[in-house]
Structures are given as structure tokens and as C-alpha cells.
Amino acid sequence: MSAPAGPVRVAVVDDEELVRIGLTAIISTAPDLTVVGEAADGAAVPPLLARTRPDVVLMDVRMPAIDGLQATRHALATAAHPPRILIITTFEHDEYVYAALRAGASGFLLKRARPAEVLAAIRVVAAGESLLFPAAIRRLAAAYGSRTPPADLTDREAEVLRLMARGLSNAEIAERLVLGVQTVKTHVGNVLAKLGARDRTQAVIAAYESGFVSPS
Template structure:
């Protein structure tokens, strides 16, 4: 089965470019397009894409609101990859906090676009960890509240789970974490699942943002 993608961007040329790049891959299929976030929910329900590549700034419903809407109203929602012009953008961080799984620059090379879609679909590691760290340092400092710290304390991570979360924040994949900690890959997967469950995080990106905003991991 091919990896299916829904494209959401108010610029037809951007959608056309992404479609050309992705459909050049034998294992990726673009199943639909939309020009605004307001059209995302019915398309997701009908097409059931694996990944939504979504512009962060759109006229009627932006990527932040659309991400909230999809995750709130669609059972087993797709992965959401925010597509943006500017890397250091408060809108991007807002979309990640809302539940987006990663972001991609519109000027990215074709190979980077394909890699981003596949990586987000697999969910095995953090996409562009250095960039997420910079965004957290710039915009997370105002979001890191007493509530975030309290939530991290309530999670009561074990020592090994804490180690795994720190390495997740550095962008390491499961196999890399296993090698670093000298444990099995399946054991790492179990620890990752436990961390996500304890933090109430949808995926690795949300867990890492929670770690930054609570002060558990320093963006610097």
C-alpha cells in the first residue's frame, strides 16, 4: 500500500510542486488537495490520508486551527506536516503545540520533502530536532508554565524513561537510542510508548515540546 498524502495550501504552485515531487516516488500517492484549512476535515474523513502536508498561514483557517480541528474531531487522525516559508515562525511553533508532527520549509529540496513525509509517517524520530529546539527557545519560554512543570512531575518518569526522553529531544531514532543506552530496540519502543502515555502526548514531537516547556530539557 502506498503512503497517501493530502496537500493543503492556498498557493496552487506550491501544491503543484509538492505533488510533482511526491508522486515521482513509487511508494507515495497524493490523494487530494485543498486551498484552505477549512476544507481539511471533510477531505480527511473521506480520503483517510496517512499524512496531511499543510500550509501554516492560510486566509480562512490557518494551519494551527486546522490541526486543532483535525485532532479534535477525526478518529485515528493522520500525521500532520506543517509546510512553511519561514523556519523561525511563531505560527510553526503554535502548530507543533497544537499537535502537528513536524514542519517542512517550502524551499526544501525534493529529497528533503520526501524524507520529511516518510519520517513523519513512520514517527520513529523527531523531524529537524535542532530547529524545534530553536523554536522552543524563542517561543516556548512564554509557554513553559507552572502547569507544564506540574504535568511533568505528575508523569513520574522512571530514570530510564527520562533518559529516553532526553535522547528523543536530541532527535535520535529508536535504533540510535538503543545503541546509546545499550538496550534492545523493542525495549526503547516500550519506553517511548510509556513516556507518551504518561505525558498524554500524541507523538514524539508533543513529548519533546512538553519536555522543553516544563524545563525538563533545556532548549539551549
């Protein structure tokens, strides 16, 4: 997914009105971002997406009727223009957060994050990257993972996956391995295809679950 041509369109989904107001106020300070809609429950997400076509959705993980996990799965599977989804949560060590990442969310953001961190996170996922916190994902995988075997990767693909798991971007991987960025993009695409992963976050989760990548 490439970065949007104009301002990044953001939707905010949270059952706490104060959280929605706060996030909307933060996003509104950035000229390159715009809030196009809000919802208080996962049940309202499908019509919200159809009406506003956001690039990024900030999705609360725990909501009363339909939670963020169900809403994420449904949005990514059925939306005509699936958005990038950032899970917003109070606790990073949450089975719901981990399940949402496995379902295709691009990352997660803690509700105590500073305004600058919120804006940076939205820009990262809007640009097509994944918001990775390797240490947190490793702990989540250890607690909730299924220990599936790794795919049959080439040596170079394995090297790229290890660097992805450390949170490096394509440009950083290219610099580390002395490769062109386009070559790295090709390797990343091959890794995702072999792992059956939607994006980098799912690939990194698979790497940790399998034991292919472990703490250094």
C-alpha cells in the same frame, strides 16, 4: 501508528496553487507515495480527509480563512482516521508552527526544502516517527514556550527523553543504551503517557519548555 501497507496516501493543503503543483509533482516521482487530494484552505480539510483518508497531510500554516493550526487541531480531534500532519512553512521561527507542533503535528518542513528532503519527511512521519529538528524546536520553545514542570519520570525514562530530544530514533536509542528496541518503545510509551503527549514531538517540546533538556 505503523507504516501503511501500500503506497503512502498524501494530501496537500496550501493556498498557493504553485506550491500545491510543485509538491504534487515531487511526490508523484516516488512509487511508494501517492497524492490523493488537495485543498486551498483549512476549511476544506474535513471533507478532504473524509473523502480521501490520507496517511499524511502536508499542511500550510498560514491560510486566509482557516489556518493550518486550526485545521490541525480539528483534524486530529475529529477525523475518523486522523492523519499524520506535516506543517509546511516559509519560516521555521513562527509562533504558528510552534502552536501546530504543540497541537499534535508530527513535524514541519520548510518550503525551500529539496525534493529528496520532502519525500524523506513524508516517509518518516508515515512510518510513525516524528520529524524533529532539535535546534529549531529548542529556539521555538524558548520564544513561545510556557515553562511547565516536567513529569515524574524514572531515571531510564529521563535518559530516553533526553535522547529523543536529540532526534534519535528508537533503534538509535536502543543502540546507545544497549537495550532492545521493544524495551525502548515501552519507555517511549511511558514517557508520552506521563507527559500527556500525543507523540514524540510534543514530548520533546515539553522537555525543552520545562528546562529538563537544554542545549549541550
